[in-house]
Amino acid sequence: MAETKIVVGKADDFKDGDRVTIETSNGRKIVVFRQSGEFYALLNRCPHRGADLCKGRFVTNLTSDAVGEYVFHGENRMLACPWHGWEFDIRTGQSYFDPVGTRARPFSVQVQTGDEVRTELDSGEASYTPSEYAAAVAEVGGSSDGPQPGPYKVESFAVSIEDSYVVVSLRAARPARAPRPPRPEEPIKEAIG
Amino acid sequence: MIDVDVHANIPQIEALFPYLDELWVDWITERAWRGPVMPNHHYPVASERAARLEWRPEGAGPATSVGLLQEHILDPWNVDNAIVNCYYGIEGLRHPDWAAALASAVNDWLIDQWLSKDDRLRATMVMPARDTAAMIKEIRRVGDHPGFVQAFFPTRSDNLWGQRQYHGVFRELAARDLVVGLHYGGTTEGAPSSTGYANYYVEQYGAEWQSFATQVTSLISEGVFTDIPALRVSVLEGGFLWFPVWGWRMNKEWKGLRREVPWLDRPPLHIMRDHFRFSTAPIDAGPPELMAKALQWIGNDDMLMFATDYPHRHDDDIAGFLSLLSAEARAKVMAENAREWYRL
Ligand code: FES
Numbered sequence: 164m165a166e167t168k169i170v171v172g173k174a175d176d177f178k179d180g181d182r183v184t185i186e187t188s189n190g191r192k193i194v195v196f197r198q199s200g201e202f203y204a205l206l207n208r209c210p211h212r213g214a215d216l217c218k219g220r221f222v223t224n225l226t227s228d229a230v231g232e233y234v235f236h237g238e239n240r241m242l243a244c245p246w247h248g249w250e251f252d253i254r255t256g257q258s259y260f261d262p263v264g265t266r267a268r269p270f271s272v273q274v275q276t277g278d279e280v281r282t283e284l285d286s287g288e289a290s291y292t293p294s295e296y297a298a299a300v301a302e303v304g305g306s307s308d309g310p311q312p313g314p315y316k317v318e319s320f321a322v323s324i325e326d327s328y329v330v331v332s333l334r335a336a337r338p339a340r341a342p343r344p345p346r347p348e349e350p351i352k353e354a355i356g
Numbered sequence: 357m358i359d360v361d362v363h364a365n366i367p368q369i370e371a372l373f374p375y376l377d378e379l380w381v382d383w384i385t386e387r388a389w390r391g392p393v394m395p396n397h398h399y400p401v402a403s404e405r406a407a408r409l410e411w412r413p414e415g416a417g418p419a420t421s422v423g424l425l426q427e428h429i430l431d432p433w434n435v436d437n438a439i440v441n442c443y444y445g446i447e448g449l450r451h452p453d454w455a456a457a458l459a460s461a462v463n464d465w466l467i468d469q470w471l472s473k474d475d476r477l478r479a480t481m482v483m484p485a486r487d488t489a490a491m492i493k494e495i496r497r498v499g500d501h502p503g504f505v506q507a508f509f510p511t512r513s514d515n516l517w518g519q520r521q522y523h524g525v526f527r528e529l530a531a532r533d534l535v536v537g538l539h540y541g542g543t544t545e546g547a548p549s550s551t552g553y554a555n556y557y558v559e560q561y562g563a564e565w566q567s568f569a570t571q572v573t574s575l576i577s578e579g580v581f582t583d584i585p586a587l588r589v590s591v592l593e594g595g596f597l598w599f600p601v602w603g604w605r606m607n608k609e610w611k612g613l614r615r616e617v618p619w620l621d622r623p624p625l626h627i628m629r630d631h632f633r634f635s636t637a638p639i640d641a642g643p644p645e646l647m648a649k650a651l652q653w654i655g656n657d658d659m660l661m662f663a664t665d666y667p668h669r670h671d672d673d674i675a676g677f678l679s680l681l682s683a684e685a686r687a688k689v690m691a692e693n694a695r696e697w698y699r700l
Contacts, residue, residue: 225615232619
């Protein structure tokens with residue numbers, strides 16, 4: 164079956180900093196951002212406690228080599244969750260924390276593109292069992308706390324512009340499933356900020 | 357066994373005269389000054405809590421000579437090393453030169469009357485804590501003496517110890533492998549809690565740990581250990597069961613607020629585990645079965661160092677506490693942790 168694509172809107176209608184949430188036919192909310200010229204899409208659900216990421220603020224990634232020194236990374240690519248302020252790299256969904264102890268509903272680490280996640284999205288199989296999650300944590304050399312890459316990511320979706328439409332691509336539906344409507348509902352445009 | 361907190365008290369101001377310039381002796385006699393205010397209140401004559409009655413010598417203050425310490429602690433307890441802390445309240449003095457002269461005198465007195473009289477002893481140097489230049493000068497003057505393993509930082513200070521102006525002081529200490537000893541005490545005019553003055557002794561005594569927690573939070577947030585990775589801090593007489601709870605809270609907040617302090621490259625509790633140790637006196641003792649659980653919060657056997665806090669009596673059931681530890685952990689708490697921390 165062909166890849167499912169959700170047309171979000173015309174690319175030209177997006178100003179920088181705009182964001183739009185769409186809902187897939189199986190009820191997943193996805194937020195599409197235009198940020199620093201690029202398009203990004205994340206599942207609209209913070210992996211920490213489930214806040215709507217579409218309400219997050221963009222902050223600049225800030226690092227430091229010494230006390231009192233600030234390395235200000237110009238591009239605003241960190242999305243701060245509206246609830247507890249955890250930051251996610253908009254490009255990858257990468258969080259800096261790995262809260263095993265507060266795990267409410269973790270999402271698959273391997274998920275990078277719509278192609279790869281469709282099955283899970285449709286079936287709800289994205290959640291790890293505790294042991295799968297522990298194994299994924301061990302793979303990246305993680306402990307129970309502290310900054311480290313993954314596996315705690317916001318699910319991200321590949322976004323592309325085709326004929327100047329912004330399209331979120333999801334994987335083809337599984338053959339066993341009933342056919343779904345060809346088009347999602349009208350996109351809901353959220354107030355900016 | 358190693359006792360990381362025994363006190364040395366100056367018997368009376370005249371004991372320091374041999375270590376003071378004539379100018380200051382004159383100054384003191386002219387004014388009939390009896391020394392900083394706070395220590396005079398430390399040992400109310402009938403308080404067994406302040407000093408065990410059997411540790412009060414006839415006609416002298418408790419813990420005023422090395423002979424008493426030998427008789428009361430070093431010999432009967434078979435102590436390998438004890439770290440002598442002299443809380444004299446110099447930071448209560450606003451006169452910068454007088455304070456510096458007095459700090460030097462106390463340090464010379466410690467060398468002469470304590471360190472040179474028993475080689476089991478190590479000491480904490482006192483600091484003219486209101487003046488960073490004078491602090492550095494004093495560290496350079498006596499900090500290389502092999503008897504000094506630590507410098508005394510009272511928990512009540514005009515400015516929090518983590519702040520930028522003290523980093524140079526800490527750098528001097530770290531360069532000599534000296535530990536920062538956070539100990540109760542400090543400026544008499546500062547409120548001992550975070551919000552105001554207590555009316556009763558029980559209030560102040562029971563809440564002392566708050567000032568420790570405030571200093572620990574400052575030292576970590578201000579990036580002292582990012583700046584000076586070799587620095588070690590002992591929390592003396594501050595209790596210890598509060599620190600895991602503090603750490604959980606700090607770790608949580610750091611996740612959302614870390615951009616404010618981007619020099620913190622790992623959660624605050626991790627930094628604490630690397631850079632802090634705690635003396636066992638006083639023990640915040642709950643019922644034994646709950647204490648056993650609370651000890652798990654601490655998470656490893658490396659964080660605690662035994663102390664009597666001689667001549668105070670904290671009513672600690674140290675035997676009961678030790679019985680909750682494994683034999684291995686007991687050995688660490690009684691000696692090994694301190695040996696490693698203080699390079700003894
Ligand atoms: S819900 Fe997003 S950081 Fe807590």
